[in-house]
Amino acid sequence: MDKEKRKPTKPTEKMNLSSDSPGISFHLLANEKWQPITIPAFSILLSLIAAAIVILLIGKNPLNAFLNLLQGSGILPKPSYAGYKGILTDFLSLLNAMTPLLFASLAVAVAFKAGLFNIGVSGMMLTAGFTATVAVGYSDLNSFLAKPVVLIIGIGAGAVMGAFVGWLKYRFNINEVVSTIMLNNIAQYVFGFFINAYIVDPVSRQSRYILDSSRLTLVNVEYGGLKMDIPLGFILAIAAAVFLKFFMDKTILGYEIKTVGANRNAAKYAGINVKKNIILAMVISGALAGLAGVTYYLGYFSSIQPKVLSSVGYDAIAVSLLGNSNPVGIVFSSLLISIISKGSTYMSSIAGIDQDIASVITGLILLFSACGEYIKFKIRRLNDRQLERKESEA
Amino acid sequence: MDTIIIDGLSFALPLFIMAIGGIYSERSGITNLAIEGLQGFGAFIGALAVILISNFAKTDLESLFYLAIAFAMIGGMVFSILHAVLCIKFKANQVISGVVINILSVALTSFLTSQINKNAFGAASDKFQLGVSKRFTIGGLSRIPVIGAVFKGIYPFEIVIIIIAFFAWYVLYKTRYGLRLRACGDNPHSVDAAGVEVSRIRFTAVMVSGALSGLGGMCFAYSISANFSPNIYMGYGYLAIAALIFGNWKILPALGACLIFGFAKSGGYRIVQLMKLPSAYSDLIMILPYVLTLLLLIFFSKTNRAPRALGEIYDKGKR
Amino acid sequence: MPEYIVEMKLITKKFPGIVANDDITVQIKKGEIFALLGENGAGKSTLMSMLFGMYEPDEGEIWVRGSKVKIDSPNFATKLNIGMVHQHFKLVQNYTIAENIILGVEPMKKLAGIFPYVDIRDAGRRIEKLSKKFGLEVDPDNKIEDVNVSIQQRVEILKMLYREAEILIFDEPTAVLTPQEIEFLLDIIKGLREGGKTIILITHKLEEIKKVADRCAVLCRGKLIDILDVKETSTRRMANLMVGREVNFETVKKPAHRKDVVLKVSHLTVKNQEHFEIVKEVSFSIRGGEIFAIAGVSGNGQVEIADAIAGLTKVSGGTIELNDTDITNYNIRRRTLCGISYIPEDRQNFGLVLDFTLSDNLALKSYFKKNFSPKGILNRGEIDRYGNKLIEKYDIRSGQGVRTLVRSMSGGNQQKVIIAREIELASPFMIFVQPTRGLDIGAIENIHNMILQERDKGKAILLISLELDEIMSISDTIGVIYNGQLQKTAETKSLTPKEVGEFMMGVRHG
Structure with missing residues (x-):
């Protein structure tokens, strides 16, 4: 008792x-x-x-601060707007920022369902973003070819890194928290080195801007007197959430991953291939993190700041925890966290x-x-x- | 060769003291991934305290070094209470709690640093400048060939760490508290049956790890970075965890692991210098400890055995 | 000096949903062996936990040595010189025997007059003195993980004696011992009585009470039925009082009709993680309609045999054949599909996913089959229908039907979930490891009947149990294992429990 x-x-x-x-x-x-x-x-x-x-x-005044958060993120109208700007501009910009966060949070959630704690989303994002930037960002591929290739490279790079973490976990019993943190640091410095050595823009101290043809966000689209950024990846992110919900609840593979996550011994006992599922979960997680990376570095931004890991990977942990690792919950919680982080710039300038x-x-x-x-x-x-x-x- | 030893030691020892903290926490049964956040928060409190004091008392920052260490230990300890409460009282998942604390620590210290700089000093900066603490050399001993370097260019904190580490070893292996603490990590029920409060032991163990992490963080702030800024979150806390895992949750082997990290890092820098490579290559050298961590983990994690009750939520009623 | 050393008067203790103790009064004399008899769940352990300060009674009073006391913690009980050996030992595996004994009452010394340290040498000397006095031989420098269960129990007893306990409570002390070890323990208990100690023995085994106890309180469903003088009461009467109805001492069992060999294990060798051969060259075969039981002291390789057959542990030598197919190199899933059902020892960590629903657990080994998941998509409706069918067929009790989280179910019902799932696999071969551990008598009977039914359907059954009584009453053939080797394989009828015990201890070879 x-x-x-x-x-x-x-x-x-x-x-x-x-x-x-x-x-x-x-x-x-x-x-x-x-x-x-x-x-x-x-x-x-x-x-x-x-x-x-x-x-x-x-x-x-906290109430004013919170109000400013909502205004800055395009949920509530600001008192005044500059030229070509409006609430719609801000809102689309919010979705633009939310896209990588949603992908990243789904990445955390999938791993979590398999009982794994993927803190390496930031490193995976950087790996995917860097690979795609180098491979496609400066090439003369046309827009219809370049964008899908960017996505595929992002998925691939993230998945490989995820598989590596899963393999380390299963084969050598290395705590994935430690291994992903190590990989984060390694990715940060290795890609920092390559950016500084080969593709740095001497003025901005960042990697050179990628061409618009490979960018996953359409920038400065004029409509109704407003200039807007349209995040193409957003639709994909929502689709990924819906798919993941279905995958986890309704498919054999999802059931197996969840079983491995809930009780690894029982999963083995039931004849489920634990190794395959750990690696599969990390591959899916990595692929989603890769998508987060390309929508971040080749969508929301168009360059990479060397030696800095995006905070998106860490925010994603909060989002995923808040959304109870449920893809539908995550859509809402990522919206909330995006509002807070997106609105904070405006709040900072207004409220100090x-x-x-x-x-x-x-x-x-x-x-x-x-x-x-x-x-x-x-x-x-x-x-x-x-x-x-x-x-x-x- | 000398610089390799000097720099290696000054990196390895703070790592070591954080690893000892981790050993305390984990041997009592509480997984502690929060070391990274605890060291940062401790360093923040230490730096803040001396900055404020030096501003009011117009004293030199370097002379306040020991005060900074004391405050850092208190800061780390106070912040670690959060981890202890989450894990022990609220029975939260210990891995999640650790990660939460790390994230919160980064956010809170960055925010507070710039906010305090702006409001108190009217400067837009995300740093507290501290300077590097003075080194000293022990005359006679430093003339011994090769090993003599151990006694050259010593930071005062290295001595502090060695004293505290020795004391920590003594407490863990020789005293009543240590005996009970290690028993908590193996079978908490036995401790409970012996009439000792498990949660109290674990609570104090986590607080010890907070204090020692704070000490480690402060040492980094006074040596490698010469300031407190969010850049203190370099993942060294995780290196300390890796070190204690190779060290099989024992203090002396953990020291060995820390020394390997330290010398790998200082040795790497030396190679870049000797080969006259451009400075960008030092970024590549930065990855050495991390790569080494992964490699060592690959070789050691299978044979090493974690404390039996590590990470399990202790419920008195469960038998 | 008062007549009674311990008096528990009108004790009532409630837990959510049950009254564990209902108005119980017992009085224990100094220097006697007082037994508490009752089934699992009768309230014996609860009553003694209150005497040991782990719970406090809702109503009633406890008197010790003639004065009323409020025992609010084990620490206070220790101060009153009360000690308890729990059913599950509370020992630190990687500590030495001496360190375990002194934990909580460490003798201290000071180095250079300042630094206190634990004086382990002094402890060692005191322990040796105590163990000589009461015939409890141990080596204080051995680690717990290196000594057997019987020694571990001695350590628990020494722990009490080291704390100068006068009133010693034993909670089901013989559950994990061989008949010979039981004899030895009972002698020690008698020796303790001669040494002036008062002993309270919690048990459900009548022979033990008959052998050592002076008086005996019978508990049934939280109520005190009677307090008996052991010498003047027959075993049968005690048993009837305990269960509250007439008891069949023998499970009704038809003779076995052995058919063809279903499982054949030849020269099976299994190594553990430290590359130690925990199972050595074991060979046996089981026929359809036969229950083959492996008897042995815990940790002699029997669980590894089960795991090796089911595929959870790697085999390092030998072969396993099922219906003449060599399955040695098959993976777990393939073996299951070939016809192995497995009821594992650790039902919560292996047999079930506690945070899954009842229906998900019932489908744990068949969710991938065509009818449950055509084209890789789960058919939830079909899985729930199947769950409901099994709930009815096996009388599984749960709060919210198929949607119940298995974590919230009782131990007996959790075991029913596993057994239902495994029987429904309709495998020709079934493994049961410790199928009745921790269950109450009603549930045990029920499970024994299910096992016998499966046998009578012609299935081959491997039963692994630490309870010799269980093995003697339901098995047809016994293989006794010691140190990873089968010492003796024979018809159950041809062996006495005492003989089996000798093989289990390795003192006799067949």
Whole structure:
């Protein structure tokens, strides 16, 4: 028997769990059917409150700051726009930024379903982005050929790197967290070296801009008096999420990957090829990370800054955790994180809060999401206790 | 040859002290991937403390070095409480918790550094300048051929680390606390049955690892980078984890692993210098410790045995 | 001096959903061996856990040596000189025996008058003295992972004695021992009584009580049925009181009708991770309609034999033939399809995916078949229909039907899930490893009947169990394993438990 169960629940300030008349929020949280939505929402709420406190502490108005976030990301209209700009411009730009994040988060989620923690998405993105840049970015291939080739190279480069991590894990039992971090660092310096040595632009100190023909975002498209960036990869990212949902829930391969992730011993016992599934999951994860890489370096941007890893790979962990590794949940959580990071520039310029606050909020969301299981556990225990109380009263 | 030894040691020792912290945490049964974040946060607190003090008291930054170390250890320890609470009290997945802490640490320290620079000093910078701490040489011993280099150009923190490391070894293997701590990582139920609170031991073990990580981070800030900036997150915390894995979760072998990393790095730089390669090649040398980590892991992970209860959430009721 | 050293008065303890102890009163005299008899789940362990401070009673009082006490932690129980040997030993595997014994009460010394350190030498001396006194021989410098279960149990007893315990609680101490080791343990227990200790013995084995106990309390479903003087009560009466109805001592079993050989294992050798030969040149064959049991002390290679046949462990020598097909090099899936069902020892870590639903677990070995997943796409409706069919057929109890997470089910029902799945594979050969471990008597009977039914359908069955009683009562043939080698293979009827025990300990060779 669980000895813990007998201890009285300590009152938590976070949610008035131990009060005799739990509020509406508790009833919402207690409903297990809605928990996949209510608990992340609760985590977000907590982190926004925490962020608001941080903002208050540096002497700014948090409500204004949050409003600015929404305005900057094209969800709410700004008071004024420069020429050729409008809310639609901002919104498309949001989707442009969200595309790599969505791919990256799906990459984290697939690995997680197989019980693997892929922290190497950033390194894989860089590998894919660099390979595609060098192979296609400066070539004279026409647009209809160049874009698909970029995608294929991205998928390939990411998948190879993912397979390598999976192989290290299975063959040598190397913790994938450590190996992916090592690969991140190696990728960062190796590609940094090649960029600096061969394709650097002496003025911008970045790699030379790729040609528009290979870029996955159509830039400065004029429509209705506005100049907009249209992210072609966005549709692909949504399609990937839908496909992944189907793949995980409905196919034999998805079932096997999930079994390996939930209990590796039982999977082996049931005759599932654990090695194949670990590598397969990492290949899919790597391929998605590769897509994130090309939509980032050859879509959202058009050059690579040497010796810097994108933060997208880390944000993706937050997104995936928040979305409960469910592709549909991830679409929404990646939208949220994109709003925060995209809107932070505008907020920084209007409210004077450093835009790093965006990553602080993301980190806080991550922190509270990690407590999700505990919240669930607390609620279950409280439910039991209330039931007991009712029984003893009756 | 001398520079290889001097630079190698000054890189290996901070790594070593972080690895010892990791050993404390992991031998008590708590997976600690948070070392990277803890060392950064510790260094941030240490740097912030001395910057503020030197600003008010108008003292020289270098003389505040020991104060910086003390604050860094406190900072790392306080931040590690987060990991301890998540893993022990909230029963969160320990790997996730570690990663969360790393991400949060990077975000928080970058944000706070630039915000403080802007608000307190009116400067737009993401750095706290610290300078490099003074080195010293032990006269007689340094004249011994080859090995003498060990006693040349020593950073004061190297001595601090050696003293603390020795003390940590003693506590872990000789004292009552150490005996109980290592038992927690093998079979927490036995510790519980002996009437000792498992969660308290684990909690303190994680805090020790936080303090030691903070110390390591501060040493890097005072040597390699000469400042605190988000660039302190170079993955050295993960190198420390790799070192403790080859070291089979034991202190002395972990020292060996750290020395290999240190000399690989300093040796690599020396080769670039000797071959008169352009400086861009030093980027390629930077990957040496990481590649070495992967290679060593390939050779050692199969034979090494992690503490039996590592990463398992301890539930008293479960039998 | 009061008449009773321990009195537990009107103790009630509730857990969500059950009353584990209901108004129980027991009084224990100093220097006696007091037994607590009852089935699994009768509330014996709960009652003693309260005396040892692991739980606190909801109602009732505990008196020790004539004064009322509130035992809120094992530490306090230790202070009252109460010690307990738990059913699952609580030992640190990579520590020496001495380190294990002193954990929590380490003798300290100071180096140079300043630095405290654990004085392991002094501990060693004290342990040797204690072990001589009570006939509990151990080498304090051996590591736990290098000594057998019987020695580990001695370490647990020494742990109590080192803490100067006067009241010693033994929770099912004989479950993992051979008959000879049991004899030895019972002698030690008697010796402890002679040394002035008071002993409380929790068990469901009547012979042991008959052999050593002075008095015995019978518990059934949380209630105290009676307190008996052991000498004056017959074993049958105790048994009937324990179960609350007439008990059949023998499982009703038809004689075996052996058919053709289904499984043939020849010269099987298995190495463990350290390249040590844990199974050496083992050969046997099992016919249809026969239950072949491997008896042995835990860790002598029997589980490795099962894993090797099922394909979970690599074979380093020998062959395995199933229905005259050499399957030695087949992978796990292919072996399953050839006709092997496997009920593994560790049901939670191997047999089930605890975070999957009931229907997913029932389909764990057949989800890929045409009817469940045409063209690689899972047909959820069909899988659920199949799940519902099995739930009904095997009477699997769960909260939310096929959607229930297996984690939330009881141990007995979890085992039913595995057995249902494996029987439905309709394999000609089935492996059962420790199929009844940790289950209560009702569930055990049920599972024994299922195994016998499968045998009577003509299946070949390999049974691996640490419970000699189980093997004696349902198997047709016994192979006794010691140190990775089969010592003796014979008809069950031709062997006595004592003989089997001698082979298990390697003191007799066939």
